Amino acid sequence: MEILTKPRVVVGLGSCGIAAGAAKTYDRLSAIKAAGIIDFELSKTSCVGMCYKEPLVEIHDERGWVMYGDMTEDRIQEILNRHIVQKETIEEFAVSTKSLNGSEDAFFEGQVRIALRNCGHIDPESLEQAEKHEAYQAIRSILTTKKSSADVIQTVLDSGLRGRGGGGFPTGLKWRFAAQSEGDEKYIICNADEGDPGAFMDRSLLEGDPHAVLEGMMIGGYSIGASTGVIYCRAEYPLAIKRLNIAIAQAKAKGYLGENVFGQSDFSFDIYVKEGAGAFVCGEETALIASIEGQRGMPRKRPPFPALSGLWQKPTNINNVETWANIPWIINHGAAAYAAYGTEKSKGTKVFALTGKILHGGLVEVPMGITINEIIFKLGGGIQNGKKFKAVQLGGPSGGCIPAELGNTPVDYDSVNATGAIMGSGGMVVMDESTCMIDLAKFFLHFTQDESCGKCTFCRIGTKRMLEILERITEGKGEPDDIQKLETLAYQIKNNSLCGLGQTAPNPVLTTLKYFRHEYEAHIFDKKCPAKVCKPLLHYSIDAEKCTGCTVCAKKCPVDAINGDRKQTHIINQAICIQCGECYTVCKFEAVMVD
Amino acid sequence: MRINRIAVGENISLDQSLDMLPLEPVFKKYKNKHGSLIPLLQAAQTHFGYLPGQVFQMIADETGIPVADIYGVATFYAQFRLKPVGKNIIKVCHGTACHVQNANSITEAMRNELHLKDGETTPDGLFTLESVACLGCCSLAPVMMIGDNTYGKLNGKSAVKIVREIKMNASVGKQ
Ligand SMILES: Cc1cc2nc3c(=O)[nH]c(=O)nc-3n(C[C@H](O)[C@H](O)[C@H](O)COP(=O)(O)O)c2cc1C
Ligand code: SF4
Ligand code: FES
Numbered sequence: 001m002e003i004l005t006k007p008r009v010v011v012g013l014g015s016c017g018i019a020a021g022a023a024k025t026y027d028r029l030s031a032i033k034a035a036g037i038i039d040f041e042l043s044k045t046s047c048v049g050m051c052y053k054e055p056l057v058e059i060h061d062e063r064g065w066v067m068y069g070d071m072t073e074d075r076i077q078e079i080l081n082r083h084i085v086q087k088e089t090i091e092e093f094a095v096s097t098k099s100l101n102g103s104e105d106a107f108f109e110g111q112v113r114i115a116l117r118n119c120g121h122i123d124p125e126s127l128e129q130a131e132k133h134e135a136y137q138a139i140r141s142i143l144t145t146k147k148s149s150a151d152v153i154q155t156v157l158d159s160g161l162r163g164r165g166g167g168g169f170p171t172g173l174k175w176r177f178a179a180q181s182e183g184d185e186k187y188i189i190c191n192a193d194e195g196d197p198g199a200f201m202d203r204s205l206l207e208g209d210p211h212a213v214l215e216g217m218m219i220g221g222y223s224i225g226a227s228t229g230v231i232y233c234r235a236e237y238p239l240a241i242k243r244l245n246i247a248i249a250q251a252k253a254k255g256y257l258g259e260n261v262f263g264q265s266d267f268s269f270d271i272y273v274k275e276g277a278g279a280f281v282c283g284e285e286t287a288l289i290a291s292i293e294g295q296r297g298m299p300r301k302r303p304p305f306p307a308l309s310g311l312w313q314k315p316t317n318i319n320n321v322e323t324w325a326n327i328p329w330i331i332n333h334g335a336a337a338y339a340a341y342g343t344e345k346s347k348g349t350k351v352f353a354l355t356g357k358i359l360h361g362g363l364v365e366v367p368m369g370i371t372i373n374e375i376i377f378k379l380g381g382g383i384q385n386g387k388k389f390k391a392v393q394l395g396g397p398s399g400g401c402i403p404a405e406l407g408n409t410p411v412d413y414d415s416v417n418a419t420g421a422i423m424g425s426g427g428m429v430v431m432d433e434s435t436c437m438i439d440l441a442k443f444f445l446h447f448t449q450d451e452s453c454g455k456c457t458f459c460r461i462g463t464k465r466m467l468e469i470l471e472r473i474t475e476g477k478g479e480p481d482d483i484q485k486l487e488t489l490a491y492q493i494k495n496n497s498l499c500g501l502g503q504t505a506p507n508p509v510l511t512t513l514k515y516f517r518h519e520y521e522a523h524i525f526d527k528k529c530p531a532k533v534c535k536p537l538l539h540y541s542i543d544a545e546k547c548t549g550c551t552v553c554a555k556k557c558p559v560d561a562i563n564g565d566r567k568q569t570h571i572i573n574q575a576i577c578i579q580c581g582e583c584y585t586v587c588k589f590e591a592v593m594v595d
Numbered sequence: 596m597r598i599n600r601i602a603v604g605e606n607i608s609l610d611q612s613l614d615m616l617p618l619e620p621v622f623k624k625y626k627n628k629h630g631s632l633i634p635l636l637q638a639a640q641t642h643f644g645y646l647p648g649q650v651f652q653m654i655a656d657e658t659g660i661p662v663a664d665i666y667g668v669a670t671f672y673a674q675f676r677l678k679p680v681g682k683n684i685i686k687v688c689h690g691t692a693c694h695v696q697n698a699n700s701i702t703e704a705m706r707n708e709l710h711l712k713d714g715e716t717t718p719d720g721l722f723t724l725e726s727v728a729c730l731g732c733c734s735l736a737p738v739m740m741i742g743d744n745t746y747g748k749l750n751g752k753s754a755v756k757i758v759r760e761i762k763m764n765a766s767v768g769k770q
Contacts, residue, residue, distance in 0.1 A: 016732045019745035051734030197690025197729035235637075235674055236730055238743065277633055278673030280728070294632035296671040312629070353733060355692035361734030393691065427733075429691045443694050447728065453671075 007040040007061040007084050011071075012054065012120060014047030014207050015239050016200075022055035024073040029057075032077060038084055046208030048120025049363030050107055053095050056120075059083050069095040107360055107379055112341055112349050115164075115201075115325040116365045119208030124243050127250040130211040136256055138331035139218045143265040149179060149223045156223075156327065158335035160347025165191055165283075165320030166398070166424045166500075168346075168413045171327075174317060177307035178224040181315035186226035188217050189311065189318040191288060192233040192240070195280040196396030197447065199427030201351040202321035204363055206233070206240035209325065210247035214257070214271055216324030219331060221269045224317050229271040232288050235278060244273050280397075280451035284499050285310075285318045287453065298453045299499035320425070322351055342368035346412035350423070354380045356430040357387065366411075373407035376430060387432040391515070395424025397444045397451075398504035400511030401437065420511040422504070436533035437516040438523055441509045442470040448505040459502030462493040466509060474534040478524035483513065528595075535579045538594050542583075544569045546591035553583035553592065613649055617642055622657050632660060632668055636675060645676040673727075681716040681723035683761055686740040690729030696736040702726065704751030708758055721765055722758070 011017075011026045026044065033042050050056060053069025057076065066089055068079055075093075082088040089097065096105040113119075122129040130136075142152060157172030178186065190213060194202040206213060217229040233241050248271055251257040259268045274292050281287045282297040289311050291297040310316025326348065330338045339347045346368040352375060355361050359381035366375060372392060376382065383389050391401045400421035402409060409415050416423045431440070449463040466489050469482050490506030497503045513520060522528045529537040542553075542562075549567040554560075561577045564570030572583070584592040621638040625631035632654070639650040646669055655662045669675040687702045702724075706712065709722055716723040732738045735747025739754060746757055 015730075015745065016735055016747070019732045019735055019738065019747040051732075054735070194731070195728075197688075198692040198733050200729075200731040200733055203731040236727065275634075275637060277637065277675065279671060291633065292630055294630040294668070296668055355733040355736060356695045361692075361736075363734075396691065427691070429695060431695055435695055440695070443691070 004060060004062060007059060009040050009042050009080070010058040010060070011042075011044050012047055012056040012058075013044045014120075014204060015237070016047055016051045016204075017054045017056065018239075020051075020054035021072050025055045025057065025071050025076050028073040028076055029080075032080060038080055040080075040084060043123055044125075045120050045122060046124045047204050047363070049116065049204065049365075050095065050105075050360075051362035052360045056095070063087070063089075064097065066094050067096040068093045106381070107362070107364070110370070110374070110379055111365050112367050113365045114329050114338070114341075114349050115205060115212075115322050115351055116208070116363065117329065118212065119204060119363075122209065124208050124210060125246050127211065127247070127254065130209070134328065134332055135211040136215055136251075138328040139215050139222070139256075140262060142219065142222060142331065143262060143267060149225065152219060152223045152331070153179060155331060155335045159330045159338040160335075160342070161323065161326055161330065161338065162346065162413065163320055164322035164326075164350065164425065166395070166422065168423060171319060171323055174307065174319070175220060175223050177305070178226075178315050178317040181224075181308050183315045185228075185312075185314045186224055187311040187314055187316040188221045188224070188226045188229040189285075189288070189292075189306075189316060190217055190229065190231040190321060190324055191283065191285070191318055192231055192237075192321050193276055193283040193288060194234060194237075194321070194425065195283040195451075196398075196425045196427045198355050198393070198396060198429045199353045199425045201353055201363055201426055203237050203240050205321050205325050205351075206237065207243055210240075210244050211251070212325045212328055213244075213321055214247055214251060216319075216327035217271060218257070218261070218269050219327050220317055220319065220324070222267055224315070226315075226317070227268050227270065229269065230292060230311070231271065231273045232276055232282070232292060233273055234276040241273055241275060248273070279453075280447070281453045281499070281501050284501060287499070288318070289316065296453070298455050299501075301498065322426075343410065343412045345414055350411065350426055352411075352426045352428050354428050354430065356393075356428075357384045357432040357435070358382075358428075358430040359384050368412045369410045371408050371410050372402065372428075375411065375428065376407070380430070383430065383432050387434065389430070390433050390435060391431045391437070393421075393429040393431065393440070393508070394427070395422035395504075395507075396427050397448050398422060398500060398507060399424045399427075400507045401431075401440070401515060402511075403515040406515075420507065420514055422507070434531055434533070436474075436529055436531035437512040437519050438470060438474055438529075439531075439533045441512045442467065442474060444508040445470060445505065448501060452501060452505075456497045456499075456502055458493045458496040459498075459505065462489050462496075463502075463505050465489055466493070466506065470509070473520065473523045474529070475536045476523070476527045476534075478520075478527075480524065482524055483517070483520055486513065532594055535581065538579045538581070539574070540572055540577060540579065540581070540583060541593050541595075542570050542572060543591045543593055546589050548589055548591070550588070552586050552588070556582045556586045558582065613643070613647055615649065615653055618650075618653070626657075631658070632665065633672075636665075636669055640675060643679075645679050679716070679720075681720050682765075683721060683741050684723045684725060685758070686725045686727045686730070688728070688730045688732075688736070688738045688740070689726045690733060690736075692729075692733035693736040693738055698737040700751045701737050701739060701749055701754050704755050705758065708755045721762065 055071045057071040058067045118133050153175045161171045162168040279297045282291045284299045287297040287299045306316040342348050351365045364379050389404045391403045402419050445467045452459045454460045547569045554562040561573045651665050689698050711724045738747045
């Protein structure tokens with residue numbers, strides 16, 4: 001432990017923290033510090049994953065450290081006074097403490113942080129701090145002990161690490177193919193396109209610990225014999241791009257990147273960042289390569305796999321951000337230490353992004369094999385507003401919905417696949433009883449249909465036809481054979497598409513059909529939406545007992561469908577009603593009923 | 596989203612008065628480098644806010660890539676715009692997390708407040724309304740981004756308030 005000469009205040013400045021107001025809190029702290037009345041050291045870090053409590057501020061002093069949540073700019077002065085000057089701990093806002101009373105928030109209990117080891121703990125813009133936390137130790141030891149590339153690959157193989165970008169292909173095996181490919185010029189690519197809407201672990205890693213990703217790529221480069229690395233990062237992540245570029249410049253200045261790294265070795269490696277231009281399909285490896293080359297990001301047939309012919313037709317190894325971030329830890333701590341976590345076929349840990357109707361939304365890293373229920377209820381704190389857990393969507397647009405009944409499914413590649421969903425990148429969107437599963441399936445299909453590159457007929461037109469059917473169903477115009485049609489189309493698309501986008505696009509429909517068929521039937525046959533989401537299927541009426549005749553609904557109705565005199569029961573004219581729900585929202589007496 | 600963007604209502608402008616000089620250094624930097632088309636388009640869009648017709652001709656002249664191919668690339672990626680945009684681009688997130696937290700109500704509130712449809716710009720050129728798929732702040736859903744600022748945990752009302760503040764600051768700035 002380092003010795004503190006004065007209290008240190010650390011603000012979490014990840015994109016999510018900043019969106020919640022952390023930059024303003026930081027500015028306020030700078031002003032307080034400049035005023036000189038309270039003496040403390042001010043620094044910044046990135047996101048620890050506890051997004052639901054942002055902005056987060058940690059205070060370290062001789063008593064230990066406390067992490068405070070909801071630290072908006074208007075609150076920080078008081079907290080500082082009470083904590084630093086009056087030596088109090090403000091229980092009300094303390095979300096996690098250490099050495100004070102030893103209690104850790106349940107959110108961190110049960111987590112094993114390997115990929116996220118430094119996220120939220122170091123200043124991501126300081127190489128010095130990163131180096132205090134093992135940065136560049138792994139590559140340095142490989143180079144100084146002259147460990148052979150075959151040995152490094154063997155270590156990665158033994159760790160059991162599988163690609164975290166979705167496919168789950170054994171990373172060591174992929175490296176071996178690329179290492180065995182002939183060629184004097186080879187490339188390493190980091191896939192930071194993170195297209196799954198609802199997943200943000202890659203962003204958080206890049207913003208929180210960019211050096212870990214750079215070092216992972218260097219080790220990969222050494223192993224396969226590449227001297228150039230490209231990070232393909234989506235343009236929607238400006239802070240990640242900025243911090244990556246800072247980290248690259250720092251590493252170059254110190255001679256960790258460039259010609260003969262560390263000044264002596266005969267290994268040279270350079271990394272640059274390529275900004276994506278907004279296309280989900282560019283997460284697919286061959287499309288990503290086409291995009292780096294400046295073309296439309298259309299996938300191509302494999303083989304040849306990138307290991308044989310990738311970027312500029314040279315052997316290329318492409319891995320996901322989280323995969324890369326695990327590598328230095330595996331080298332430093334050994335394959336066995338990594339493989340000690342997880343299940344037989346899914347080793348190690350996985351980062352999940354908890355979002356949707358969950359109480360504690362954020363990022364968690366857990367050993368593979370713990371159950372969905374453990375993640376949602378133990379770490380995630382359960383469902384918002386005391387509602388009922390209905391389903392969780394895993395794997396984004398390529399994945400599927402796992403119903404609450406299967407909450408005991410362990411999260412490992414094979415168990416998740418068996419449900420019809422996929423592990424994907426680790427986005428977990430939690431849904432409660434107010435989510436309509438048909439609406440959700442329609443949402444995903446709209447997304448994939450929009451993002452299809454258009455090369456394959458079934459992916460381009462088949463998804464459009466499926467979307468049209470779903471639109472009809474949610475408008476109350478479903479026909480008895482629609483379910484049959486959806487299933488036929490789904491299998492045709494799966495079997496006749498070139499890339500993963502088309503092959504998996506029907507998954508959300510197939511899994512909701514499998515687990516929530518009754519909801520489809522309610523929409524089609526009874527013309528009802530059980531979750532009360534699909535507006536055209538809703539029926540609004542006014543409860544005569546509760547209506548006070550206040551006239552608010554009649555005034556708000558955009559189509560004048562509500563009649564009634566002041567202090568008289570109001571009535572909705574169903575022939576005119578457009579089911580906008582305005583009356584339901586504005587009624588203070590809960591007199592508007594919807595079914 | 597994509598289709599709307601490609602099917603531009605107006606003719607793609609070939610405004611001759613555009614000053615292309617500021618782009619010269621970028622062209623120099625990427626001269627004879629392979630894979631430079633997307634960075635060139637990105638640089639042009641950063642400068643003009645959109646891709647004016649002239650840019651296509653200029654890139655074609657400088658790189659030898661056929662104009663048709665350049666259009667092919669520009670229309671493939673969601674980032675590129677072929678018509679001018681407002682000063683503030685409102686990007687309402689419609690990713691999964693935001694969708695289940697009722698992102699539609701944010702877009703609806705924006706439409707009513709600004710009288711805009713997706714992809715349109717207000718007559719005063721102050722706002723353009725867009726839908727995007729995930730800004731990476733999913734745990735704060737629903738989220739929107741205006742310029743470089745991201746706003747989370749929104750509802751229709753708070754979103755409108757943010758836009759009104761920008762409007763007010765803009766009108767103060769003018770006086
Ligand atoms: C449509 C589609 C989108 C994808 N998007 C991503 C992505 O955003 N990030 C990612 O790492 N991998 C993505 N992948 C998987 C990549 O093609 C590739 O398998 C992965 O980057 C390999 O890295 P890994 O072995 O470390 O997982 C996508 C695949 C498909 C078919
Ligand atoms: S499956 Fe779809 S996205 Fe993939 S190559 Fe075919 S058309 Fe393009
Ligand atoms: S889904 Fe909206 S920010 Fe990710």
